[in-house]
Amino acid sequence: MSKKILVLPGDGIGPEIVAEAVKVLDCLRQDHGLDAELAHGLIGGAAYDACGKPLPDETLRTALESDAVLLGAVGGPAYDALDRPLRPERGLLAIRSEMALFGNLRPAILYPQLAEASALKPEVVSGLDIMIVRELTGGLYFGEPRGIRTLDNGERQGYNTLAYTESEIERIGRLAFETARRRDKRLCSVDKANVLEVTELWREIMTRLAGEYPDVELSHMYVDNAAMQLVRAPKQFDVLVTENMFGDILSDCAAMLTGSIGMLPSASLDRNGRGMYEPIHGSAPDIAGQGVANPLATILSVAMMLRHSLGEPALADRVQAAVGAVLDQCLRTADIHTPDTRRVGTVEMGDAVVAALRAA
Ligand code: IPM
Numbered sequence: 521m522s523k524k525i526l527v528l529p530g531d532g533i534g535p536e537i538v539a540e541a542v543k544v545l546d547c548l549r550q551d552h553g554l555d556a557e558l559a560h561g562l563i564g565g566a567a568y569d570a571c572g573k574p575l576p577d578e579t580l581r582t583a584l585e586s587d588a589v590l591l592g593a594v595g596g597p598a599y600d601a602l603d604r605p606l607r608p609e610r611g612l613l614a615i616r617s618e619m620a621l622f623g624n625l626r627p628a629i630l631y632p633q634l635a636e637a638s639a640l641k642p643e644v645v646s647g648l649d650i651m652i653v654r655e656l657t658g659g660l661y662f663g664e665p666r667g668i669r670t671l672d673n674g675e676r677q678g679y680n681t682l683a684y685t686e687s688e689i690e691r692i693g694r695l696a697f698e699t700a701r702r703r704d705k706r707l708c709s710v711d712k713a714n715v716l717e718v719t720e721l722w723r724e725i726m727t728r729l730a731g732e733y734p735d736v737e738l739s740h741m742y743v744d745n746a747a748m749q750l751v752r753a754p755k756q757f758d759v760l761v762t763e764n765m766f767g768d769i770l771s772d773c774a775a776m777l778t779g780s781i782g783m784l785p786s787a788s789l790d791r792n793g794r795g796m797y798e799p800i801h802g803s804a805p806d807i808a809g810q811g812v813a814n815p816l817a818t819i820l821s822v823a824m825m826l827r828h829s830l831g832e833p834a835l836a837d838r839v840q841a842a843v844g845a846v847l848d849q850c851l852r853t854a855d856i857h858t859p860d861t862r863r864v865g866t867v868e869m870g871d872a873v874v875a876a877l878r879a880a
Pocket residue numbers: 594595609612613768800802
């Protein structure tokens with residue numbers, strides 16, 4: 521049966537990079553037997569502009585009827601002054617929550633061709649291949665109560681809540697153990713159990729689950745130390761699992777190890793394998809509309825979609841190989857450009873990936 525993919529370009533560089541990923545999907549449909557239908561929708565600031573809401577009902581309805589969603593990015597300075605519920609980021613959080621996409625997979629892989637682009641020494645990062653499993657629908661981002669209130673003394677106070685139930689911890693834990701099982705079988709659970717009760721429970725449940733996955737070696741690390749270790753000796757890690765906001769921060773940190781945040785895809789999964797796929801970088805308003813953004817993270821997000829939601833692992837391998845081929849051809853967008861390589865724009869990079877797919 522034909523698979524349904526909802527495409528949500530969003531804001532900033534979102535439409536430019538998503539257009540290149542759609543070319544890749546079209547090529548797979550035409551030449552490689554991918555049976556999929558594409559629908560397009562609005563999210564974020566683009567949706568606010570068109571209909572006054574960052575997540576229109578129609579977008580959500582279509583997303584819930586789709587097998588997978590491909591998202592560009594949301595947000596931009598034009599929307600920063602809006603009331604909080606109307607901001608583009610709220611649209612993104614709402615679709616993650618409404619689709620129950622609790623499991624966020626964020627790989628950080630250093631392509632050998634890009635070793636020079638990393639800010640770290642080549643020996644620290646060469647061969648890097650880590651996977652961050654970020655909890656995505658709970659924790660500090662969603663905890664209640666939250667808000668800004670006025671205290672009796674007239675001073676205002678902002679507050680959020682970091683809360684996890686046992687079942688929320690258990691389901692992200694299982695995804696992480698299963699992910700580690702398919703890799704190097706080492707899982708590091710990141711918490712702040714020396715200070716926060718919520719992560720004391722997190723640690724207890726991860727430890728209990730380890731009994732069911734005897735083939736996976738579980739370790740624990742405090743989040744501050746994990747941030748340091750990611751920069752000091754990142755290759756010690758295989759899979760990391762952590763709370764929503766810790767994962768937001770650590771995944772940006774891990775991204776820079778690879779040279780550019782413009783290279784990293786992500787998958788956000790529900791318990792049935794339906795997912796939303798997005799580059800982990802943001803909408804980059806400073807370079808939007810210039811045709812210079814790197815589309816490879818979005819194209820690699822298509823590869824994750826093929827693997828995790830569309831049941832097409834062989835096509836996922838092909839897309840990844842095509843990205844490797846364009847890097848071998850020394851084509852580089854501005855973010856990964858080094859003196860001895862050829863600088864290309866967004867469209868040229870997308871065309872080169874499609875050409876590599878056709879040649880394969
Ligand atoms: C990410 C982003 C989002 C997040 C923002 C845009 C709400 O930083 O996907 O990492 O914090 O989750």
